[in-house]
Amino acid sequence: MRDDLVLSVRDLSVTVHSDDGPAKILDHVNLELRRGEIMGVAGESGCGKSTLIRSILGILPHGAHSVTGEIQFCGENLLSMPQRRLEREIRGAAIGFIPQDPYLALNPVFTVGDQLLEILRWHGMPGESSDRRYTRSVRARHRERIIELLDAVQVPDARNALDRYPHEFSGGQRQRLLIAGAIACQPQIILADEPTTALDVTTQLQILKLLKELAARFDVSMLLVTHDFGVIGQLSDRVTIMYAGQTAEYGPTGEIINDPRHPYTQMLIRCHPDRSDELIGIPGQVPVPVSPPSGCRFHPRCPAALDICSAARPPLLYGEADRQAVACVLYSEIVS
Amino acid sequence: MPKVLVELQDVSTTFKPRRKLFQDKLPPIRAVERVSLTLMEGEILGVIGESGCGKSTLARTILGLQTETAGQIVLDGNIVSGLPARHSRKARRDIQYVHQDPGAALDPWWRVGASLDESLKVGGVADPVERAERIDRMLNAVGLNAGFRSRYPHELSGGQQRRIGLARILGLHPRIVILDEPTSGLDLSVQATVLRLIRDLRNQFGLTYLFISHDLSVVKRMCDRIAIMYLGRIVEVGSAEQIFTNPRHPYTQALLNAAPRLRPGQLEEIEALAGDPPNPARKPSGCAFHTRCPYADERCSQIEPELREVRTGQQAACIRLEAIAQQTARTPELLPEIAR
């Protein structure tokens, strides 16, 4: 693993054994997250974006599933790490998580302070071991830290906010509280699953600005899953586009948005209202993972499909210095 | 000259909060406040606002599910206000409503066909043969085959659910359809197809739409006219073009600004509105927007602004319109990028 990488996902495959047979939700996904960068993961729903996040956190849905490949994080493979360590040191500590729906993610019967303190109590403050006794002074120190965090995420009146219940906060404020929880243990990475979809536009803008600011201030990398290219355009440095459990394309945000190569990316971007006043969609649907199409999984919906597209899966073709890659037969010439 | 199909005259809808034992009397919540709107035959009118702004209550009031506490609603020349609760919905049969989540709007235990059939039965179509014919016609119109009759709601994709939601009310031959967030929760790639269907259906069936959304970018490509709501009041109304190229109310400008753009690395330059929308139960005095408005002065907290004509067809409710216009003329970067 190169020095500047904090997270490197290699050949990750997740197969869920459903009643209709095995469903390959992720199929040899590769992804690299550099220190301090924000990486967007885009694609329609059903493309495996959330499963990717869940695999990294080690919280795949219950039921029979098998995972192959590796997820390298700070020199260790998360997939072979014991549950106990994952719970103590990784999930919610070294890797923070911002969920999609701030209305569901907080327990309504506990105060905000209780829920945030719980995080520090479980993982320990950064720099202190987690299994020391939870004394009054430790708790007081944790409280101070939480108040700092709430200030950092711009929750007004942080000191009193601790004793209030989630329903007393608006959706945007709740999302701020969750962000505070995600950064509480000074994570290396934050995973955000559609962090603004449930919010209003003006609130969304506030949260996006906050995320960008926090990423820079705390030097944390971020993996941002969203179906909205507008959000990606504003927040992320690089983008990975997923389709039906596979990587379709990745590259720097600006280049992807202004010069997308994969037909799927092109169509996704064309759907954005900024690109056209016409109502353009993508015909067809994301295939179900139980029975994906042969060859390139996008070929049944692709306007540029050739005969060979249904024959074999196109490999990821890397551009100059691995800055960009695309899995499409149309681009065999960019192989270096 | 298109004729006025629905006219709201100073309509207000107020809720009395339920009082608990030994609790002080709470002030009423004015969810919709003195809204005047006209809906022309055949047009698509967008009503935009953030959650809690009263747009859903407005829809329910127009439908007759919520009784307006003041003002009146005129439907095709007839006053349909002031009727007893059980008649007011009947008098507004011509207006139908498509829910935000049409999948959840279907009984999970019933097959789609049975639900569609029931809607028609409730709508007064007594003849079963006629109902079956209408269902086939409507499924066809929304681009689904007859096989969907025997599906259960949870077996439908998001886009299919919207289609069923549309088919359900189209069979009742409405003239006006209220669409509540018809694309929320859908991928952009699916949104476009659903929106196009909605537009096609208007042409095919001669419908008039009231299109409720929080997303300006959706409305931009659909609506003829747009009304912006903030805390129960309409703060600006105008043609889609006017709203998008020359927004006058600071809230409209902020909304336009906030829509995520396909322009990497612009986030720092965009000014975000401060704070959250206030609780509708505790509205600020004067102009309700003054607590978040970047241009507000002390008069804004005292004077309740009325809608004023700023050019033909465009009205805005702000006492400082002229000052804001001058200020933005000097420093155009304050204006939303789209309007520059």
Place this chain on the structure above:
Amino acid sequence: MLILRRFLRDVPAVIGALIVLTLVIVAIFAPYIAPRLAEAFDSNLMMRLKPPSADYPFGTDGLGRDILSRVILGTRPALAASLIVVLGAMVIGIPLGLIAGYRDGWVSETIMRVTDVFLAVPQLVLALAMAQILSGGIWSAILALALTYWPFFTRTVYSETRRVRSALFIDALESLGASRLRILTLHVMPNVAAPVIVRATAGMGFTILTLAVLGFLGVGAAPPDPDWGLTIAESRQYLPQSWWYATFPGLAIFIVVLGFSFLGDGLRDLVDPRLRRSR
């Protein structure tokens, strides 16, 4: 079929279902199954208090009657009575729950407060008192139990109706202008049916037990009915020497109540919304 498959994986539930099924079959064919039909009712003092043997597998009672036959014949009144009780309680409780759950205001409040009062008083005590006021005998016991069991259904249906009422599809029907009766009977009822069935199944076992207790206390079935509770009451004076006299009817009660409660639990797991969602 997924539901059936999941049910079959739940061992206690399957055991419960088998017990209940056996009970029903035995009850239907009781006169044909009972090995000594005549000796179930006719006293034969020569044969009194015989311990279990090949001829009398469960022994004989204080009047020389065959306990096995009496236990088998006892399935009929036990099942019939508890069925009547539960159905009666449903007839009273479900409509009240629907009305209270769907409406707001004083009607709903009144129904629920009365329900709460009934729920607050222990059912057995209430049933005892009612059975005393009424003339006594099995019918008054049934009536008393039905009149005390309905609040459980009202509660269940009420809370389920509240939940369903806020569902979007009810809102959609209202916005189409559907009548209240239509919404309640065609849409709310099927949606609250699952927990009601669970409640009823568990209630069957509970009612059999309570009826046995009432019979034991002498306010239910009267001799010479082959009632299980009554038999146990009669056996008291012969304990502990004639252990079989109380044991076998007691075991019958135990197994049947266990069966219904296993089945009820299994059904509840099946309709539990959290499990349903993961389907």
